[in-house]
Amino acid sequence: MVRISIDNVEVEVDANASVLDAARKLGIDVPAMCHLAEHRPNTSCMCCLVRVDGAAGFVPSCATRVREGMQVESESREVHALRRTGIELLLADHAGDCHAPCQNTCPAKMDIPNMLRLVADGNYSAALATVKRDIALPAILGRVCPEICEQACRRGQHDSPAAICQIKRFVADRDLNSEHPYQPVLLPDSGKHVAVIGSGPTGLTAIYHLRQAGHRCTLFDAADEAGGRLKYEFSAELPLDVLWAEANAIFSLGVDLRFGTTITSAGARDTKSLNSLVTEFDAVLLATGNEAADWSAAGVTMTKSGVRVDAATRMTSRDGVFAAGNAVRPYKLAVQSVAEGKLAAECIDCWLRNVAPPDRRKTYETRLARLTKQEVCDFCEGSLPTARVERSLLTRDDSEAAARSEAERCLECDCRALANCLLHHYAAQYDCDAQH
Known part of the structure; x- marks a missing residue:
């Protein structure tokens, strides 16, 4: 056994191991797209480069055998720049679509x-x-x-x-x-409770995904039935029985329905205030559609088009209050509202679990x-x-x-191999230029 150091972290490996083996033992994800375990190093991709003390330049980690006391530099800016170049050279010969x-x-x-x-x-x-x-x-x-x-x-x-x-x-x-009819798998109860204001395509979609994440949901809508913009913008194309069927399929996942309940910024007569929802629930989603209210009195910053949100988290200026769909900006297409509802649900789920949302x-x-x-x-x-x-x-x-x-x-x-495509994985990780 020999002991080496990679980025100032020591690791002990077999004397016949490569630097790549040692890096992987430490959990360092070094790109090595031409490497196969138990086969001789190919060194054709040149993406696994590292800097080793005593070497004149950078060396491929897959073909470099460890030695006692070796000092290796793997995650420096210089090393990453060379790896990025190697990956982009591979991409230069790559023709195909990652997605259709x-x-x-x-x-x-x-x-x-x-x-x-x-x-x-x-x-x-x-x-x-x-x-x-x-x-x-x-x-x-x-x-x-x-x-x-x-x-x-x-x-x-x-x-x-x-x-x-x-x-x-x-x-x-x-x-x-x-x-x-199809029922998605629901994760165990998270102990968290989300208020969703608005039963249009954004609100319904958000509830669908929040329930799958294990969060309880209460739906508030001033109307007496679900649908929002779907009922009046698409009345010619959309039979009500289809709308009710899909809405009820979502409600069957376990949703507390509060139709005929108006939510306002300050809680005027015969209405419920946003402030009270913030106190009562772990998170609130504003999915009020085209007829978005002015929530500024409740500490929510507004723009000319609607509620101002953080692009990455969909959170408003008020902690725990999120907004999506036409409450934020006008979307002509219902499919855009559906996409907004899913994105909002993912962001709320991350916030409730205290994890950062994915860097899209x-x-x-x-x-x-x-x-x-x-x-x-x-x-x-x-x-x-x-x-x-x-x-x-x-x-x-x-x-x-x-x-x-x-x-x-x-x-x-x-691409049928996208799920396990190393080139795609490392191109994203190393922020490669798709047009290189």
């Missing part, structure tokens, strides 16, 4: 390709679970969403895009009409440029030549065959 164009365009970032694969395989329950990870109201959005994801579908450059929204609607309707800026995304006509033909080679299924065939009671046929038209533009 349709998923990148969807405001809710739903895993559209996976949903389509599952529908094509006839696995509707898994398809519905995939949808509901990001979209709490798929039957509603399947009727009111303007299908912006389909505008990015690569199949549209060839003939016509996949009918993504209608397939989502098919999956959601099938579930709502089943004997046992620290992401990496490789995207192909718009394909040429020839590239589109090459991309579509081997795909099913079938035409897009008519909308009417996807909304009938016997639409299963049509849905599977339409789902099979998907070109599967997404």
